[in-house]
Amino acid sequence: MIAGISIYEILTLTSVLFFIGIYGFFTRDNLITVLMAVELILNAAAVNFVIINTYLYPDLIQGAVYSIFIIALAAAETALAIAIIINLYRIIYSVEVKDTETMKY
Amino acid sequence: METIIFYILAALTIIFSVASVTSRKILRAVIYLLFVLICISGIYFLVNYNFLAAIQLTVYGGGIIVLFIFAVMLIHHVELELEKTALKKKLIAGLLSAAGLAVTLWAIYTFPFQETNTYTSIEVADIGRILLSYEDGGFILPFEVISVLLVAVMIGAIVIAKGKKLTENN
Numbered sequence: 529m530i531a532g533i534s535i536y537e538i539l540t541l542t543s544v545l546f547f548i549g550i551y552g553f554f555t556r557d558n559l560i561t562v563l564m565a566v567e568l569i570l571n572a573a574a575v576n577f578v579i580i581n582t583y584l585y586p587d588l589i590q591g592a593v594y595s596i597f598i599i600a601l602a603a604a605e606t607a608l609a610i611a612i613i614i615n616l617y618r619i620i621y622s623v624e625v626k627d628t629e630t631m632k633y
Numbered sequence: 634m635e636t637i638i639f640y641i642l643a644a645l646t647i648i649f650s651v652a653s654v655t656s657r658k659i660l661r662a663v664i665y666l667l668f669v670l671i672c673i674s675g676i677y678f679l680v681n682y683n684f685l686a687a688i689q690l691t692v693y694g695g696g697i698i699v700l701f702i703f704a705v706m707l708i709h710h711v712e713l714e715l716e717k718t719a720l721k722k723k724l725i726a727g728l729l730s731a732a733g734l735a736v737t738l739w740a741i742y743t744f745p746f747q748e749t750n751t752y753t754s755i756e757v758a759d760i761g762r763i764l765l766s767y768e769d770g771g772f773i774l775p776f777e778v779i780s781v782l783l784v785a786v787m788i789g790a791i792v793i794a795k796g797k798k799l800t801e802n803n
Contacts, residue, residue: 538639
């Protein structure tokens with residue numbers, strides 16, 4: 529735990545980060561920037577796992593393990609999504625959300 | 634001292650994340666996201682989870698940001714500006730997120746957390762032991778599942794990014 533900082537302040541920080549991510553997810557029109565907003569959301573969740581583990585259950589380490597899984601999933605998701613976006617750009621020459629209308633044909 | 638560092642990190646995180654979702658130059662938005670990720674790894678260092686902080690710096694700061702920059706360079710001109718978002722959309726999204734934030738903060742501040750005051754740090758050896766343990770509370774099955782998932786994602790990303798060339802040849 530951090531000396532002089534209560535769990536409420538850190539949870540406030542992660543909630544603000546999470547909802548900034550939600551705001552970006554709603555307002556952005558470009559697929560890459562939408563993906564960046566998703567990264568912010570995932571990061572806030574990972575910090576929450578670690579903070580709740582270290583403040584409430586300091587003798588367990590499950591929270592850290594879950595954070596590692598979240599980071600691995602985020603890396604996998606980003607790699608796959610960027611591959612899809614690059615392929616999409618080859619086909620329709622655009623990465624705007626409004627231009628991606630059909631699934632395959 | 635740690636209090637001051639935490640507040641600086643928190644302020645930088647929020648400022649850069651707002652800049653990252655509102656900046657109209659896409660490469661700058663990626664760099665602001667990098668600063669956010671570095672500040673969060675600073676928070677991991679503050680709570681003494683050194684292994685997670687290192688993972689955060691290498692996987693996010695090293696890997697994911699490079700992927701983003703790579704995609705931006707392939708797809709856009711560096712100086713390209715994104716379209717302006719409509720004001721109505723901004724207002725609705727801002728109101729919705731503010732309402733969600735208010736509900737979440739209300740839930741957090743009314744919940745009585747039982748804080749403990751023991752000061753611990755997690756060793757890398759403990760994380761490795763619990764990841765490979767098959768007894769109660771061990772994580773061997775999710776560990777195997779996530780390794781299979783990473784292999785599947787790697788192959789899938791290669792096949793998708795290769796596009797037509799790979800499928801036409803066979």
